[in-house]
Amino acid sequence: MSTKKSPEELKRIFEKYAAKEGDPDQLSKDELKLLIQAEFPSLLKGPNTLDDLFQELDKNGDGEVSFEEFQVLVKQISQ
Numbered sequence: 001m002s003t004k005k006s007p008e009e010l011k012r013i014f015e016k017y018a019a020k021e022g023d024p025d026q027l028s029k030d031e032l033k034l035l036i037q038a039e040f041p042s043l044l045k046g047p048n049t050l051d052d053l054f055q056e057l058d059k060n061g062d063g064e065v066s067f068e069e070f071q072v073l074v075k076q077i078s079q
């Protein structure tokens with residue numbers, strides 16, 4: 001993956017999309033979708049769907065992705 005982002009950029013991106021609705025510190029599925037489509041569309045190419053990605057990220061199953069849970073994606077992106 002060629003889209004490298006610094007941790008600061010990724011935090012800014014997370015905060016920008018997490019603040020769109022509901023809890024400003026958590027990404028809902030809709031917010032994650034907007035984030036991925038706008039910033040990392042290449043993550044949804046191939047077999048990965050947004051549902052798969054969301055399930056993978058939402059470790060505690062509360063239906064939202066916290067910044068801590070988002071780190072899994074950050075690691076994938078920065079690989």
Ligand SMILES: [Ca+2]
Binds near residue numbers: 021022025026028031
């Ligand atoms: Ca939110």
Ligand SMILES: [Ca+2]
Binds near residue numbers: 057062065066
């Ligand atoms: Ca969660």
